[in-house]
Amino acid sequence: MAEFHVTSDFARSASREQIERAAAALTRHGFTVEILRDSAEARVRVRELVPEGDSVLTASSETLRVSGIDEDVNDSGRYRSVRRQVQSMDRGADADGIRRLVASPDVVLGSVAAVTEAGSLIAASASGSQLPAYAGGARAIWVVGAQKVVADMNAAIHRLEEHALPREDERAREAYGRPSAVNFMLTINADPRPGRATVLLLEEVIGF
Secondary structure, three states: OOOOOOOOHHHOOOOHHHHHHHHHHHHHOOOEEEEEOOHHHHHHHHHHHOOOOOEEEEOOOHHHHHHOHHHHHHHOOOOEEHHHHHHOOOOOOOHHHHHHHHHOOOEEEEOOOEEEOOOOEEEEEOOOOOHHHHHOOOEEEEEEOHHHEEOOHHHHHHHHHHHHHHHHHHHHHHHHOOOOOOOEEEEEOOOOOOOOEEEEEEOOOOOO
């Protein structure tokens, strides 16, 4: 079993000034950014942003689970849930179909491990399945807790490895009986497609 150095330093909320600097930088880089008070506001905003009937992929995210957004998408019947569709398929015989579904929803909802004050997003995955939609043609909405805003890329990597990964590893062992890992990491520095990607920055600490 892997051993991790767990730190609480990255569980602390960033200041309002840090959040505003990150928001301004993200906006300059082509993202639509909204600063919201908490996950309850984010939950309402997601309902407003995602058209009823769209195919929606919820990436594996503690933020989405705790906020209730995951349940809103996958269990409400309001949207075509890619996750529920994949769960009904045979992962062996339907592997190609699953790959195409996950890579090309109308909307992908998730979070990230860190946001830098310079306006970069850092996401990681053990399987890599959600990352094509994050960087591809799907409309993307990321819900990001206040503790995920960090000074720079060096701090972002430390946050991922020392804070987020140990907690995700624990969750994965309980949920799936296997460890997690940073097998794939995606850095999104800008989006050249105006209106594709929205970042909902919360003033609340939520998620890993």
